[in-house]
Amino acid sequence: MIVLLSVAPAAQDARLAQVQRGAAEAFLEAHPAGRGAPLAVVVPAYNEEPTVADVIAAIPAQAAGLATEVIVVVDGARDATAARAIAAGALVCDVPVNRGQGAALRLGYWLARTRGAQIIVTIDADGQYEADEIARVIEPILSGRADFVSGSRRLGTELTTDATRHAGVIVFGALISLLVGHRITDPACGLRAMRAEVTAAVVLEQPQYQASELMISAALHGFRLAEVPTTMRDRQDHATRTKKGGNLGYGLRFARAAVQTWWRDRTAARTRERPENTQCS
Ligand SMILES: Nc1nc2c(ncn2[C@@H]2O[C@H](COP(=O)(O)OP(=O)(O)O)[C@@H](O)[C@H]2O)c(=O)[nH]1
Ligand SMILES: [Mg+2]
Numbered sequence: 001m002i003v004l005l006s007v008a009p010a011a012q013d014a015r016l017a018q019v020q021r022g023a024a025e026a027f028l029e030a031h032p033a034g035r036g037a038p039l040a041v042v043v044p045a046y047n048e049e050p051t052v053a054d055v056i057a058a059i060p061a062q063a064a065g066l067a068t069e070v071i072v073v074v075d076g077a078r079d080a081t082a083a084r085a086i087a088a089g090a091l092v093c094d095v096p097v098n099r100g101q102g103a104a105l106r107l108g109y110w111l112a113r114t115r116g117a118q119i120i121v122t123i124d125a126d127g128q129y130e131a132d133e134i135a136r137v138i139e140p141i142l143s144g145r146a147d148f149v150s151g152s153r154r155l156g157t158e159l160t161t162d163a164t165r166h167a168g169v170i171v172f173g174a175l176i177s178l179l180v181g182h183r184i185t186d187p188a189c190g191l192r193a194m195r196a197e198v199t200a201a202v203v204l205e206q207p208q209y210q211a212s213e214l215m216i217s218a219a220l221h222g223f224r225l226a227e228v229p230t231t232m233r234d235r236q237d238h239a240t241r242t243k244k245g246g247n248l249g250y251g252l253r254f255a256r257a258a259v260q261t262w263w264r265d266r267t268a269a270r271t272r273e274r275p276e277n278t279q280c281s
Pocket of ligand 1: 043044045046047048073074075098099100101104123124125126128190235241242243244
């Protein structure tokens, strides 16, 4: 019965691509709908075998009093990312075909909501973020001050060595601040938290460059944004590389995703009713 209840939504949900549905159904058979922890930590992982287990191990079982579960979305990896993640204790959705980080996160959000999460956190599988800062990114949600919270390397600690990316974060922070009318210092932080409802309400279409789409769409749909200081390092394994390509292409594609999202959502209902504060129970 549980299987029937949990499989039907994945088979029917239009937000999931056909190739994701089978993996989602298998995931929900193993990890049934409605039985999840209140705080889901979604980890997109593509060929991150060297680091994914350490990232999962560092995620606390509870953050700010909320039990956590870790949902790793792997798609088309050519290494043992999925096996390492399972061995480290995560719930893993393994999609056979690579579809990009944005698509993986969309699926992760869907799985987290289907499991019953109230709050969704994201963190990357390459060790660039500190899992013990999860409590910090969820605090503004729990205290009712924000619906979407991004970590910020510029408010916190930037231990990265790429000067071009550093400059890009400043430039795109200014661009996105203009687009959403709210000061954003770091529009590309992979450590973020949101009320689960945000992920259902916004439009997410970008296959890869989803950070700006999520942030801009959330702001233009009237959700309250906040940033908190967090730490960002270089990826922890230097043999694996960014999946986003060189800095010039990254910058251009990031800019295109930001402007496309703003154009698409500029008339979205900023007047939507404010959600009730999330209760920390
Ligand atoms: N499932 C999945 N994860 C991805 C994909 N591309 C990137 N990721 C993950 O998303 C996170 C951030 O990607 P990364 O390449 O480090 O981006 P960067 O930090 O912006 O350079 C990492 O955990 C990646 O493994 C993808 O196509 N599929
Ligand atoms: Mg990275």
